[in-house]
């Protein structure tokens with residue numbers, strides 16, 4: 029393609045950010061706040077805060093067939109329809125339009141729009157600790173993280189203070205405290221289980237979830253109105269999303285150019301300078317191809333898409349993908365598992381109830397392998413997430429017999445207290461779990477389809493069994509009845525925490541990024557979405573992406589000022 | 594052979610060997626239903642739903658328009674296999690009514706209707722093993738009565754009348770009160 033100098037100037041920025049989801053929104057905001065003219069490229073449509081949340085204020089009866097997906101939905105979107113409902117379908121991609129290849133079953137849930145999955149995420153925010161950062165080094169599985177908790181601590185605080193996280197301080201080494209707004213409250217059955225857990229095991233504790241939901245007004249947003257309809261977008265700005273928070277802040281600096289409908293297909297390499305010079309983009313409205321140039325590029329398309337984009341960016345210097353001298357690009361794909369857990373019913377507290385819909389549950393922080401426990405048949409650990417409630421109509425309908433007045437009376441009054449909980453477990457970084465390109469099948473823009481080859485292994489399966497056992501144990505000790513331990517056996521991807529395909533490390537021979545998320549082999553490229561993760565820990569990861577992004581932005585800016593990039 | 598025994602025996606065969614499961618039966622179970630077949634039953638569905646959730650001091654299923662919900666979900670959101678099971682269930686109910694009372698369901702007295710539905714309920718109590726029920730429901734769809742009741746419950750509890758009068762609906766709760774005393778005659782919350 030020939031580009032005149034004038035056009036080249038028009039298309040040149042200080043920084044380019046690819047993807048406007050959780051991590052990309054942060055990169056754009058940080059770079060803009062530092063005064064860099066920043067182009068934020070997003071493949072999907074624009075979603076404006078409040079005005080583009082069409083279902084947010086609807087009542088249950090506004091959905092003609094309830095929250096059931098249609099047969100057609102299930103046929104066109106066999107994967108996404110298992111996550112969406114008519115209430116939030118518009119924030120998920122269509123599988124038919126955006127196919128991928130599952131070499132083994134893998135649910136790749138996506139939202140292609142401004143804000144990415146920050147609109148639909150569960151908002152759980154947990155810090156990693158040195159137990160996590162040192163894990164690979166200690167047991168030799170995967171390469172060592174090039175950072176430790178102290179490197180990230182201030183950036184966690186920085187991210188939390190900006191987005192607003194409610195939670196309780198617990199003083200646990202394995203789950204560091206943060207900058208918290210007033211916590212949400214546990215209900216009486218959750219407190220009951222918590223008391224029992226604390227009485228029986230000093231290493232276990234039940235606490236309220238730490239979530240990016242605002243218990244008071246914060247940065248012109250919130251407070252949360254306790255509607256628990258967050259996945260539709262929040263008109264009150266009660267939870268953190270790129271749309272409600274980072275993107276408006278970036279916009280306010282006057283330095284942001286947001287370009288939706290722009291699929292980045294390639295990073296462009298400057299052979300002469302041994303750096304990235306920019307990106308190639310397909311405009312999805314006009315199908316035109318454009319090039320944009322910048323001094324630095326942040327890649328935040330989300331783990332799997334980022335791996336695909338880099339693999340697709342080949343040059344004579346990088347025949348196997350951009351910055352892939354290590355051969356690790358696309359490999360070590362991880363996702364947490366959250367299939368195994370337990371459900372129990374309790375007979376007490378029948379005179380207690382609640383009002384309002386708390387948009388989160390509770391957390392039992394990791395209690396396994398805090399020291400390497402030789403009696404366990406798995407490495408690493410899990411936390412338990414769950415929630416307690418009284419059975420309501422949807423639950424009761426399954427358990428009451430018959431029909432008529434008596435049935436109705438039972439159906440419309442609160443049932444016994446119950447708790448559902450499951451383990452969110454660490455997945456080891458296996459080289460063979462990977463993303464690659466399909467050389468034959470293309471999407472409607474002529475781009476190769478991504479192939480995902482992923483499976484949980486023995487370590488994860490053994491951990492799931494342990495989750496079932498310890499959950500049931502905690503229930504038993506707390507006097508629960510009808511305890512049902514389950515394993516839904518969901519395939520990879522189902523926890524929507526994909527990470528690890530362009531990992532950080534000390535050594536360019538075994539990793540793609542250095543300790544500042546800077547590409548070893550192209551110093552002006554930074555990757556701060558989940559692909560950078562060296563191990564998965566068991567905490568929900570997005571807060572870590574935000575902290576890493578803020579840290580990398582600061583580093584990139586300083587290097588740029590020093591003329592190093 | 595009654596329907597339940599029939600299904601049970603087919604199920605037995607299916608377990609013994611998938612090959613012995615008749616292709617013919619499979620095809621007929623998966624044929625798409627004719628929407629009119631269901632829409633014509635609207636009045637009957639309304640009466641059946643009302644039997645399940647009757648008008649008391651709060652509105653019943655019929656007033657809440659549950660019949661429209663049942664039809665909408667059946668036609669748009671239900672796999673052919675289950676649609677057929679449902680249509681077959683209606684036919685079975687009609688046959689049984691004709692057999693027992695020599696008239697149409699809608700012409701029956703309230704007591705007779707109740708007896709008919711009770712018969713259908715008894716017919717769908719399922720196996721005593723949970724796992725067999727699961728497999729059975731997966732292969733053949735939920736028994737008619739259970740599907741009807743499930744849709745009635747969903748439709749009612751999410752309808753305007755059902756949610757706001759049959760249950761307690763809090764549009765914008767503002768606060769979350771984690772533990773409060775249960776009020777006398779406290780209704781369940783309509784949404785979680």
Ligand SMILES: Cc1cc2nc3c(=O)[nH]c(=O)nc-3n(C[C@H](O)[C@H](O)[C@H](O)COP(=O)(O)OP(=O)(O)OC[C@H]3O[C@@H](n4cnc5c(N)ncnc54)[C@H](O)[C@@H]3O)c2cc1C
Nearest residue numbers: 047049050051071140144145150151152292330557568570
């Ligand atoms: C239902 C659900 C619940 C979740 N719960 C939690 C939770 O409780 N806690 C937690 O930590 N995490 C949770 N997650 C995960 C969380 O959403 C992700 O970790 C996070 O969004 C990842 O951020 P990201 O910036 O990498 O990607 P995304 O937020 O997915 O954003 C990526 C963006 O890049 C765009 N893009 C992709 N390819 C291209 C391209 N080639 N060119 C241009 N743009 C492109 C996409 O359209 C998208 O907007 C949840 C996710 C879901 C869906």
Ligand code: SF4
Nearest residue numbers: 252253255256262266
């Ligand atoms: S629960 Fe709170 S944050 Fe979630 S949508 Fe409602 S008001 Fe917004």
